[in-house]
Amino acid sequence: MGLKHIAKAAGVSVSTVSRALAGSSRISEEKRREILEIARMQGYLDTRVRRATEAGLHSIVLAMSEEMMQASETNFTSWRILESLREECANRGIRVDPVLCPGERLDPDQVIAGIEASDAEAVIVHFDENPALIRRLAKVGRPVALLIGLDPTSRVSSVGIGNTYATMLGTQHLIDLGHRDILLLSWTGRFTIRRREAGFREAMRDRGIEDAERFILRLSGFAPDIVDREFGAWLAGQGGRLPVTAIQCLSDNMALRAMKCLQDAGFSVPGDVSVVGFDDSFAGQIAHPTLTSIRPPLEEIAITALDELELHLRRPQSYLARRIELGCQITVRDSCKAR
Known part of the structure; x- marks a missing residue:
């Protein structure tokens, strides 16, 4: 659906629809709400948002430790997040350039070298919040997002849970x-x-x-x-x-x-x-x-991080690092009972 279809449904001109979507003050608030509702019902707003996010992110560097790649009961959370990242990157056509560091922790020198060797637009760091690494990530000149990590100084963005x-x-x-x-x-x-x-x-x-x-x-x-x-x-x-x-x-x-x-x-x-x-x-x-x-909400963490990197790419001059925390729920089963 395009502007002509919205204009016809609202009984206005295409230029009026354009002004309503742009937030112009030259039309009444009542008419603006009517036009926006028609645009939403016809799926135009969703399409507009999707197109806006398709242009930016085509490749990422993914920095993680080899320990996180091992199949074990202690890596349950990591595997769920990585699988959702793999799936979402495939859906969006995003290339992933991996940087794997031996052991449990990321080596800052190796991560920075891997970033410099890649032409990827953005960087995702998985399960690490080493202050020495974060200081250097803040200077790489590309959007960076930490997965399940926090930067207390808010120099780089992070996506995790509350x-x-x-x-x-x-x-x-x-x-x-x-x-x-x-x-x-x-x-x-x-x-x-x-x-x-x-x-x-x-x-x-x-x-x-x-x-x-x-x-x-x-x-x-x-x-x-x-x-x-x-x-x-x-x-x-x-x-x-x-x-x-x-x-x-x-x-x-x-x-x-x-x-x-x-x-x-x-x-x-x-x-x-x-x-x-x-x-x-x-x-x-x-x-x-x-x-x-x-x-x-482990499956949402990687998706949100990619969206955040897209936002950074679209606002290179005005973007400020953000800490995004997704809400959790409690699942009640049999291991608890009332006193």
Whole structure:
């Protein structure tokens, strides 16, 4: 549908339609609303937006660690995001130039060298928020977006989830079920993990607990063997009696291993202790009991990042780096019950 069809339906001239779409003050607000509604109903506005985004982005550099490419239960979140990125790039005809760094962390020198060797218009950095790397990314002269990472200085854009509110959702769910003694199972990690911890402290503060830090158990990592060893040691040190009635975990794999440790120690989930995870993984959906978990919109993260890079390309002079956080939900299953 074009301007002529909209003009005919609205009973006005093509020039009037053009002025309405451009926001001109030379027509009445009532007529403008009528024209915009007709344009929306005929699909013209969607087509206009799509055409506006088709012109910019044809290729990206994707920087990520080789560790994130390994198939493992700890890479569930990463794989879902990468698969949606692969699919969306294919749909949009965007070429992907990968830069893979050995190990778990990105090497700033290797990433910058990979960017300089590519003619791609923009850069996506997956699962890394190294300040030294971010400082250099801010100077590459191309649009940059971090996936599931945060730049506290807002020098480059980032797309992730609302980590603080997401953890508040889980903790508040446990509070609503009547739990008062709640453990947060966390790990020493990235800025995003510290944001999740902030959500726990905020929820606990809302129920009158100012020193929520004493309810946080930080492990050295979130891998299954670390959870078995370190959470298992904490559990063994409780003398057969749990000081909490609920545990909020900051990843599903932590929650699943914690549940196994609890069950091996003779505790019932959710009979003795309720457990909430974070990721809403398939493993949690088929666990026994099935795991209540925070569900992040992982499939939307890569799509939103590509849209953000498009916006940057269309506004090269006026664009400012943005931090985009997508909302999360909680999926209630069998691992929690009321006190």
